[in-house]
Amino acid sequence: MHEQHIHLGGAVPSSVLWEILCDNGLKTEFIDFATFHSSLTARHDEVKSLDDFLGRYFQVTEEIQSSPSAASVSAYQVVAKAYRRAEIQELELRFNPHKRVRHGLHTMDAIILAVMQGLERASLHYGVATGIILSLGRDLSLESNWQIIDAAIKWRSRGALNGANGVVGIDMAGPESRALEMSKPWMSEVAVMMEKARQAGLKITYHVGESEATGPEGMLRVIEAIHPDRIGHGIELRNAKGKTKEALVSLLREDSICLELCPTVNLVTRVIPDYACMGRFVRELAKEQIPFCINTDNPYLIHTNLKREYEIVGAQLGNDAASLLDLGMKYAVEHRFLND
Numbered sequence: 275m276h277e278q279h280i281h282l283g284g285a286v287p288s289s290v291l292w293e294i295l296c297d298n299g300l301k302t303e304f305i306d307f308a309t310f311h312s313s314l315t316a317r318h319d320e321v322k323s324l325d326d327f328l329g330r331y332f333q334v335t336e337e338i339q340s341s342p343s344a345a346s347v348s349a350y351q352v353v354a355k356a357y358r359r360a361e362i363q364e365l366e367l368r369f370n371p372h373k374r375v376r377h378g379l380h381t382m383d384a385i386i387l388a389v390m391q392g393l394e395r396a397s398l399h400y401g402v403a404t405g406i407i408l409s410l411g412r413d414l415s416l417e418s419n420w421q422i423i424d425a426a427i428k429w430r431s432r433g434a435l436n437g438a439n440g441v442v443g444i445d446m447a448g449p450e451s452r453a454l455e456m457s458k459p460w461m462s463e464v465a466v467m468m469e470k471a472r473q474a475g476l477k478i479t480y481h482v483g484e485s486e487a488t489g490p491e492g493m494l495r496v497i498e499a500i501h502p503d504r505i506g507h508g509i510e511l512r513n514a515k516g517k518t519k520e521a522l523v524s525l526l527r528e529d530s531i532c533l534e535l536c537p538t539v540n541l542v543t544r545v546i547p548d549y550a551c552m553g554r555f556v557r558e559l560a561k562e563q564i565p566f567c568i569n570t571d572n573p574y575l576i577h578t579n580l581k582r583e584y585e586i587v588g589a590q591l592g593n594d595a596a597s598l599l600d601l602g603m604k605y606a607v608e609h610r611f612l613n614d
Contacts, residue, residue: 275362275580276606277569279479279506279534281409281447282345282369282389283335284572285352288314291335294344300337316542316575324485324543325449331575339369340376342388349392356573357400360581366611367393368407368445371425372418382425390429390440397437405442405612407479412448416463423467427474431613442611443477444468445506450487455495465499477611478502479534483510485545490514490522497525504609508533509540512555526564532609533564535602536571537586538578553590560598567606568599 288311295302295310304310314331321327339348349367356362369389371382386406393404408426410419422444429441446464454460468478480500483493484507493508511533514522525531537552546552559566568583570576587602588595 275360275584276567276603276610277356277360277362277365277580278504278567278606278610279536279569279571280352280356280365280367281332281572282339282348282352282367283332284575285356285367285570286335286339286348287351287355287574290347290351291338294347295338298338298341298344302334314575315577316572318542318544321542321544324487324545325451327539327543328449331572336370336373337376340374340385341380342384345374345385346388346392349389350396353393353396353400353402353404356570356580357396357402359579362402362580364403364610364612366405366407366442368409368443368447370409370411370414370422370447372411372414372422382421383428386425386429386441390438394438401437403437403439403612405439407443407445407611408441409445409447410464410467412446412450412452412454414448416460419464419467423471426471426476430474430476439612441476442613443479443503444471445479445481447481447506450482450485450492453487453492455482455488455492461495461499468500468502477504479504479506479611481506483508484540485543486510486513490518494518494522494525497522497529497531501529502531503611504532504534506534507536507540507545509535509545509552509555512551512558523562523564527562530565530609532605533559533566534569535566535587536569537583538576539571542576549586549590552587556587556591556598556602557594560601565605565609566602567609568602 371385374385480502482496489510540546
């Protein structure tokens with residue numbers, strides 16, 4: 275199995291985060307582990323939207339992971355837990371280094387190196403090939419995002435040491451509610467950033483079409499301006515109509531852009547009404563010959579793993595489950611960012 279969309283902030287067990295919190299003497303509102311664990315469990319009946327999900331959980335986990343030692347331990351545990359629960363073979367871990375410098379106390383270089391070292395140990399111990407995708411932020415300034423681009427280029431493809439590939443890609447993430455993709459000046463600057471990363475040998479993925487805030491139109495603008503290798507989620511394609519849908523389907527198919535599907539988190543954040551919707555979407559993608567892969571996104575916030583996500587989708591596909599899931603696995607291999 276190949277995990278290509280998983281966030282450091284949502285993929286570490288609460289028990290590990292609690293130990294890091296205590297070891298570093300961080301002051302928080304949580305009086306004990308039970309309270310802490312409960313607060314890091316994303317429940318569908320409590321989460322109001324995608325923005326609510328991002329704001330409610332990630333500020334806490336990113337702050338706890340904001341030191342080299344915490345970042346290294348966290349990265350190691352992501353791989354260790356994913357392997358034990360789903361026997362993954364490859365994992366591309368994404369995170370925003372700018373949000374882990376603890377108000378300038380640490381440097382992005384120190385955080386990136388620490389994550390690399392954690393992944394190198396995990397790759398050695400579990401035989402899992404790993405790589406890092408650095409996430410830009412819609413909620414950051416363009417200057418800060420440029421700093422992340424420069425850091426990614428500096429640390430790109432350190433070399434497949436024990437199967438750990440270093441930085442292999444760039445992502446754009448963060449709240450979609452600002453709909454920055456509709457801003458031509460902002461998109462023009464981001465397009466320059468992404469092209470610089472691409473010219474340096476990095477692959478590109480982009481969170482868009484995860485909610486109606488960017489929707490099909492946002493997806494189309496990203497594809498036309500950025501030409502990403504993959505798109506994070508893209509579930510809003512199902513709501514595209516008319517010429518927008520025709521253009522999207524054509525570009526996704528002809529440019530072979532892979533959609534990174536994350537079923538459970540889309541349900542938790544109220545982006546989809548039920549798993550049946552995801553099943554129908556997978557069938558549509560296969561019919562239109564649009565590449566897709568299945569992922570977890572934030573497995574420890576939503577209590578899932580990659581094996582379970584495949585089972586969830588498979589249950590909606592009936593007699594076609596085996597062939598369509600195999601197709602998704604095939605696309606995952608073809609669209610991996612890791613070096614051979």
